[in-house]
Amino acid sequence: xxxxxxxxxxxxxxxxxxxxxxxxxxxxxxSRALVTHGHADHARxxxxxxxxxxxxxxIMGLRYGTNSGCAVPYGDGFELGGVKISYxxxxxxxxxxxxxxxxxxxRVVATGDYKRRTxxxxxxxxxxxxxxxxxEATFGLPVFKHPDTADEIQKLLSAKEANSDRxxxxxxxxxxxxQRVIGELRKAGYDDxxxxxxxxxxxxxxxxxxxxxxxxxxxxxxxxxxAMLGQIIxxxxxxxxxxxxxxxxxxxxxxxxxxxRVRQRARQRNVELPLIMSDHADWxxxxxxxxxxxxxxxxxxxxxxxxxVHWCALNQMKARALEMVGREEEDx
Amino acid sequence: xxxxxxxxxxxxxxxxxxxxxxxxxxxxxHAPDPxxxxxxxxxxxxxxxxxxxxxxxxxxxxxxxxxxLFKLSRDFVGDTAETVxxxxxxxxxxxxxxxxSVGQIVDELAAVSRSDAPKLLANLMDRMGxxxxxxxxxxxxxxxxxxxxxxxxxxxxxxxxxxxVEEIEEVWHALEPPYSELFAWGEGKADRPDLTGVxxxxxxxxxxxxxxxxxDMADYVAEWKWDGIRVQVVGTGRETKxxxxxGDDITPAFPDVADAFKSIGVVDGELLVRGEFQGGEAASFxxxxxxLGRKKVSTKMLAEYPAFVRxxxxxxxxxxxxxxxxxxxxxxxxESFVPKLDAERFDISAILEARDFDHLNEIRDGARDxxxxxxxxxxxxxxxxxxxxxxxxxxxxxxxxxxxxxMMYAQRGSGKRSSFYSDYTFGCWTENGELYPVGKAYSGxxxxxxxxxxxxxxxxTLNRFGPVREVEKTMVLEVAFDSxxxxxxxxxxxxxxxxxxxxxxxxxxxxxxxxxATLKNMIT
Numbered sequence: 001x002x003x004x005x006x007x008x009x010x011x012x013x014x015x016x017x018x019x020x021x022x023x024x025x026x027x028x029x030x031s032r033a034l035v036t037h038g039h040a041d042h043a044r045x046x047x048x049x050x051x052x053x054x055x056x057x058x059i060m061g062l063r064y065g066t067n068s069g070c071a072v073p074y075g076d077g078f079e080l081g082g083v084k085i086s087y088x089x090x091x092x093x094x095x096x097x098x099x100x101x102x103x104x105x106x107r108v109v110a111t112g113d114y115k116r117r118t119x120x121x122x123x124x125x126x127x128x129x130x131x132x133x134x135x136e137a138t139f140g141l142p143v144f145k146h147p148d149t150a151d152e153i154q155k156l157l158s159a160k161e162a163n164s165d166r167x168x169x170x171x172x173x174x175x176x177x178x179q180r181v182i183g184e185l186r187k188a189g190y191d192d193x194x195x196x197x198x199x200x201x202x203x204x205x206x207x208x209x210x211x212x213x214x215x216x217x218x219x220x221x222x223x224x225x226x227a228m229l230g231q232i233i234x235x236x237x238x239x240x241x242x243x244x245x246x247x248x249x250x251x252x253x254x255x256x257x258x259x260x261r262v263r264q265r266a267r268q269r270n271v272e273l274p275l276i277m278s279d280h281a282d283w284x285x286x287x288x289x290x291x292x293x294x295x296x297x298x299x300x301x302x303x304x305x306x307x308x309v310h311w312c313a314l315n316q317m318k319a320r321a322l323e324m325v326g327r328e329e330e331d332x
Numbered sequence: 333x334x335x336x337x338x339x340x341x342x343x344x345x346x347x348x349x350x351x352x353x354x355x356x357x358x359x360x361x362h363a364p365d366p367x368x369x370x371x372x373x374x375x376x377x378x379x380x381x382x383x384x385x386x387x388x389x390x391x392x393x394x395x396x397x398x399x400x401l402f403k404l405s406r407d408f409v410g411d412t413a414e415t416v417x418x419x420x421x422x423x424x425x426x427x428x429x430x431x432x433s434v435g436q437i438v439d440e441l442a443a444v445s446r447s448d449a450p451k452l453l454a455n456l457m458d459r460m461g462x463x464x465x466x467x468x469x470x471x472x473x474x475x476x477x478x479x480x481x482x483x484x485x486x487x488x489x490x491x492x493x494x495x496x497v498e499e500i501e502e503v504w505h506a507l508e509p510p511y512s513e514l515f516a517w518g519e520g521k522a523d524r525p526d527l528t529g530v531x532x533x534x535x536x537x538x539x540x541x542x543x544x545x546x547x548d549m550a551d552y553v554a555e556w557k558w559d560g561i562r563v564q565v566v567g568t569g570r571e572t573k574x575x576x577x578x579g580d581d582i583t584p585a586f587p588d589v590a591d592a593f594k595s596i597g598v599v600d601g602e603l604l605v606r607g608e609f610q611g612g613e614a615a616s617f618x619x620x621x622x623x624l625g626r627k628k629v630s631t632k633m634l635a636e637y638p639a640f641v642r643x644x645x646x647x648x649x650x651x652x653x654x655x656x657x658x659x660x661x662x663x664x665x666x667e668s669f670v671p672k673l674d675a676e677r678f679d680i681s682a683i684l685e686a687r688d689f690d691h692l693n694e695i696r697d698g699a700r701d702x703x704x705x706x707x708x709x710x711x712x713x714x715x716x717x718x719x720x721x722x723x724x725x726x727x728x729x730x731x732x733x734x735x736x737x738x739m740m741y742a743q744r745g746s747g748k749r750s751s752f753y754s755d756y757t758f759g760c761w762t763e764n765g766e767l768y769p770v771g772k773a774y775s776g777x778x779x780x781x782x783x784x785x786x787x788x789x790x791x792x793t794l795n796r797f798g799p800v801r802e803v804e805k806t807m808v809l810e811v812a813f814d815s816x817x818x819x820x821x822x823x824x825x826x827x828x829x830x831x832x833x834x835x836x837x838x839x840x841x842x843x844x845x846x847x848x849a850t851l852k853n854m855i856t
Contacts, residue, residue, distance in 0.1 A: 268750070
């Protein structure tokens with residue numbers, strides 16, 4: 001379909017950079033992996049050699065026990081098989097990077113996952129001009145317009161005020177979303193302790209070690225039930241309807257996710273208080289980013305790729321869907 | 333309008349029945365007339381705007397949004413109203429100048445012509461935020477999907493005004509939205525609404541599935557369970573009406589039956605059509621379907637599929653309310669009531685002479701009549717009670733037929749299953765080794781099984797045709813169905829009645845699934 005960047009091959013299990021003999025976010029173990037960020041569907045264990053930002057390496061170290069990789073700070077570059085490679089912030093989670101590759105006069109950017117709005121726990125997205133822009137499309141449908149984060153945080157705080165005889169249990173993914181919810185609460189001036197499910201503790205502590213201020217965070221495990229009345233508690237989504245939550249005082253079930261925009265999605269998860277907060281670009285951000293970057297061709301890795309490719313065609317821009325497999329739809 | 337859209341949103345996210353009841357009854361207590369009446373009608377599915385249909389909403393959306401993007405979005409969201417509410421461009425001047433009240437909106441929707449409906453909706457939507465847009469579209473097109481049944485709405489009304497729900501049920505079907513007499517009665521400002529001379533629906537008595545229970549035939553009486561539609565015939569002497577299960581007035585579709593009923597009373601029975609193949613006896617449900625859902629019936633229809641009612645209970649004999657009487661007493665009355673009716677259009681459901689329960693089982697097994705679904709068991713001493721009460725009436729269906737089929741296509745579900753691939757088309761083998769679709773099912777599996785099937789679809793997609801995915805022909809589904817009929821509309825030549833997934837046969841290779849010929853042998 002395209003003659004551009006013949007040196008890059010999209011495969012179902014990753015993007016292969018031929019001259020460098022390296023893969024971007026491969027879903028199976030390879031000898032050379034360029035990893036955009038620490039989410040499990042992008043960063044898998046078992047690669048022989050990994051290039052990633054220092055933060056991503058630390059996250060992978062926490063998850064897979066190995067961090068023998070080459071640390072590539074934002075803006076730094078290196079060369080592999082004649083391909084000039086550099087990492088630039090993507091604004092998705094702490095350490096998330098877009099990978100810029102330059103070869104034979106062509107510039108290709110692979111975004112991994114990204115968002116455009118501010119996040120107190122990670123560096124903002126950087127617009128990098130390029131010929132081929134390889135983007136995600138997790139929320140690539142025009143129904144997805146994430147509302148102002150501050151308003152969603154206000155919804156959470158109002159629910160807390162209105163339920164002093166209960167507690168607010170917020171489901172949030174362990175890497176990124178949980179820390180962002182805490183960070184946004186702090187930004188809104190909320191200083192009370194925030195309680196954590198055990199599965200979130202290590203990652204939050206790692207964020208703190210890496211210089212992200214999360215304020216007073218405490219484990220649920222060491223806390224008396226009564227002490228959590230009227231408090232905010234964070235847990236991974238899988239724990240929301242689990243036995244674990246019975247130790248909490250009559251929780252109001254909340255969930256922080258971009259999917260909460262769709263009512264029936266929230267109902268499927270038995271969510272009472274949907275908080276529309278996403279670490280992915282919404283429809284307007286995706287389309288604005290393509291306009292900003294203005295590539296000669298856009299490749300779409302995963303998500304609602306048909307819709308984004310169609311939008312590009314409507315706007316006289318060249319685009320194709322890569323049909324990657326194994327990307328989790330729910331990791332937001 | 334804001335109060336209604338808040339109510340809808342709160343209902344969506346409130347899980348407990350009591351929580352929902354509290355929300356609705358609070359609203360009914362505090363909202364003004366006629367808004368609350370219209371909202372009660374919307375929640376109980378009694379609101380209908382004939383000129384405002386889902387297609388109008390879709391067309392309106394496609395004037396603002398690209399068609400493909402809209403369709404992809406609709407497919408993902410699983411609900412047209414919600415898709416349009418979300419996708420609609422926000423007013424750049426910010427929300428909300430004045431939003432009209434529910435009452436004003438209802439008046440406008442009721443008055444609008446088919447061609448002006450999209451414009452009216454668009455104008456309203458431009459003045460609203462996404463939550464109000466959602467509420468507006470739900471109000472206009474129905475299908476609230478907030479987990480509130482008509483019954484729950486009535487219970488909430490009873491709760492709001494400290495009344496007994498049975499009393500509300502009794503008058504409910506004689507009243508029209510926005511129920512001003514009902515609210516006035518609830519608030520003690522008026523007497524109970526007067527229903528003299530109005531033919532209205534009384535809620536049906538319903539049966540539980542028998543499952544593995546055994547009953548003593550000294551206490552219970554048995555009848556065939558007819559495979560038609562449950563119908564209540566209400567005659568006031570001046571007028572006769574037919575009501576279906578949910579209380580819908582289906583008189584216009586069956587004028588032949590209604591016109592033939594000249595008595596005063598309320599009777600309960602099964603609506604069936606006579607089949608040529610059955611020698612003028614009751615035909616299969618398939619034949620009845622020709623007559624269902626029609627606003628007008630042609631003379632040809634009336635002649636080809638003549639309808640009749642097989643009666644099995646009587647609620648009112650003339651003006652006398654028999655519902656407190658025992659089944660045995662009512663049966664006596666029914667047996668003297670039926671002979672006075674037109675025999676072409678009304679007969680009586682026979683009692684099965686079963687010596688004991690085992691004998692009944694034999695009778696049930698022996699039934700091969702197309703119009704028989706199984707047997708009904710009724711407690712001889714039982715009064716006629718609306719709803720489903722344990723121990724009084726049981727239905728004991730014939731064992732379902734089953735076939736092993738291969739999943740061919742999958743489509744995303746709606747509502748609770750939005751975005752899951754939950755609707756499956758499956759096929760059986762022909763003599764040439766081809767798979768022909770034989771049916772479609774979207775129930776019978778657990779949530780865990782749904783997740784597994786959804787994953788299978790995503791990982792084994794061969795082709796995409798819009799919202800439909802063609803999958804690898806490797807997943808064998810055991811499909812249960814009540815009966816199977818000849819069908820010219822399907823390539824396979826057969827159509828199943830009420831197919832559902834009974835088991836997922838991951839143990840079975842697709843090549844060993846059933847053949848179309850096997851299914852044809854099951855046709856009655």
